[in-house]
Amino acid sequence: MNKLLIGGGTRVSGRVRVSGSKNATLPIMAACLLARKECILHQVPDLDDVKVMEEVLVSLGAKVKRENGTLVINPENINSYELPEYLSRRMRASNLVMGALLGRFGKARVAYPGGCAIGQRPMDIHLKGFREMGYRIDECYGYIEGQAENLVDCEIMLDFPSVGATENLMMAAAVSKGNTVIRNAAREPEIVDMQNFLNRMGARIRGAGLDVIRIEGVSELNGVEHEVIPDRIEAGTFMVLAAASKGDVVIENVVAEHLVPVTAKMRETGAEVIHYNGGTLRVLGKRKLGPVDIKTMPYPGFPTDMQPQMMALLSAVEGTSVIVETIFENRFMHVNELRRMGADIKVEGRVAIIKGKNRLRGATVEATDLRAGAALVIAAVGCEEETIINNAFHIDRGYEKIEEKLGALGVKAVRIAS
Numbered sequence: 001m002n003k004l005l006i007g008g009g010t011r012v013s014g015r016v017r018v019s020g021s022k023n024a025t026l027p028i029m030a031a032c033l034l035a036r037k038e039c040i041l042h043q044v045p046d047l048d049d050v051k052v053m054e055e056v057l058v059s060l061g062a063k064v065k066r067e068n069g070t071l072v073i074n075p076e077n078i079n080s081y082e083l084p085e086y087l088s089r090r091m092r093a094s095n096l097v098m099g100a101l102l103g104r105f106g107k108a109r110v111a112y113p114g115g116c117a118i119g120q121r122p123m124d125i126h127l128k129g130f131r132e133m134g135y136r137i138d139e140c141y142g143y144i145e146g147q148a149e150n151l152v153d154c155e156i157m158l159d160f161p162s163v164g165a166t167e168n169l170m171m172a173a174a175v176s177k178g179n180t181v182i183r184n185a186a187r188e189p190e191i192v193d194m195q196n197f198l199n200r201m202g203a204r205i206r207g208a209g210l211d212v213i214r215i216e217g218v219s220e221l222n223g224v225e226h227e228v229i230p231d232r233i234e235a236g237t238f239m240v241l242a243a244a245s246k247g248d249v250v251i252e253n254v255v256a257e258h259l260v261p262v263t264a265k266m267r268e269t270g271a272e273v274i275h276y277n278g279g280t281l282r283v284l285g286k287r288k289l290g291p292v293d294i295k296t297m298p299y300p301g302f303p304t305d306m307q308p309q310m311m312a313l314l315s316a317v318e319g320t321s322v323i324v325e326t327i328f329e330n331r332f333m334h335v336n337e338l339r340r341m342g343a344d345i346k347v348e349g350r351v352a353i354i355k356g357k358n359r360l361r362g363a364t365v366e367a368t369d370l371r372a373g374a375a376l377v378i379a380a381v382g383c384e385e386e387t388i389i390n391n392a393f394h395i396d397r398g399y400e401k402i403e404e405k406l407g408a409l410g411v412k413a414v415r416i417a418s
Contacts, residue, residue: 007412037223
């Protein structure tokens with residue numbers, strides 16, 4: 001059932017509740033490997049990537065139980081420091097267990113990870129940091145092997161504020177014998193959530209959300225209960241959907257601060273965004289929208305994970321918009337699919353020039369990755385005709401109950417057999 005049929009011509013309206021953050025859940029699940037007792041995670045989204053991470057933890061010896069959005073992870077009997085290759089290849093975030101395994105066992109063996117083919121996401125920054133901490137790192141035959149040799153106090157300067165590297169190093173350093181300083185650290189809200197989780201376990205970490213994180217290693221960490229933050233990318237996706245369809249949508253369970261760069265661009269197009277107390281916002285896209293220019297940047301800049309969705313919106317807005325993608329060199333794979341729907345987009349390197357028009361048309365298209373799939377849903381809702389999206393499993397990796405949520409907003413969204 002990897003095809004999604006989307007009915008067009010709908011002005012979406014209603015209320016939708018955002019799920020827990022996928023990008024916060026996965027590293028926090030990995031961090032549970034550091035605990036000596038059971039961890040309970042609330043607001044865990046029911047996503048394919050989360051299920052793969054569950055398999056990862058079970059393969060290492062953990063016990064995992066899910067019930068109504070709560071995940072109970074018991075890591076007491078973890079007995080392996082090696083992650084099988086077939087699991088590594090199914091998900092990019094599988095590399096996050098390396099920092100946790102190094103922290104728990106002092107050694108790890110992990111295959112190079114898979115995930116969306118949106119560009120190079122090398123492990124070099126991760127491995128350089130581990131080496132500076134005192135781990136011997138060897139790379140051979142598709143595997144990365146790490147072994148504690150001489151763990152020391154260290155200062156790590158990241159060449160790029162990589163989210164994954166920051167999280168991996170935080171996990172390894174949390175139970176290191178020394179003190180670790182990470183400079184040019186990623187500042188995403190998911191990093192702050194990771195710090196809060198680890199500190200509840202007994203870690204001593206400060207500075208998350210800034211570009212310098214300081215970690216004082218402790219001997220062991222305890223099991224805790226934690227609620228994952230809301231998914232800012234899912235929230236942003238529904239914001240763009242509301243504007244693109246000239247709709248009126250109330251989005252619940254959001255953190256307004258996490259959405260500042262998206263909110264700014266939405267308002268620049270002419271959409272109305274109203275933030276209410278209690279984690280709720282409303283987006284009205286009934287005005288005539290205009291073009292905007294976007295440049296993706298590390299947080300707190302405009303997120304690369306929202307670039308495809310905004311491109312779908314701008315393709316149906318009169319005027320010329322320019323998008324510069326600075327994070328992933330292959331993150332324009334959705335362009336050809338939007339062109340099938342009538343979009344006028346020219347790509348030169350990492351720059352896309354979009355000449356918007358009043359309306360796209362329905363077509364049979366292919367989701368090439370997670371966020372590209374979300375972009376095609378947005379484009380499809382704005383068409384008069386129906387659209388069929390192939391490889392919809394990509395969408396399932398990041399959007400929980402997508403048909404149900406779209407249906408609640410008045411969109412025809414039906415899963416069909418291949």
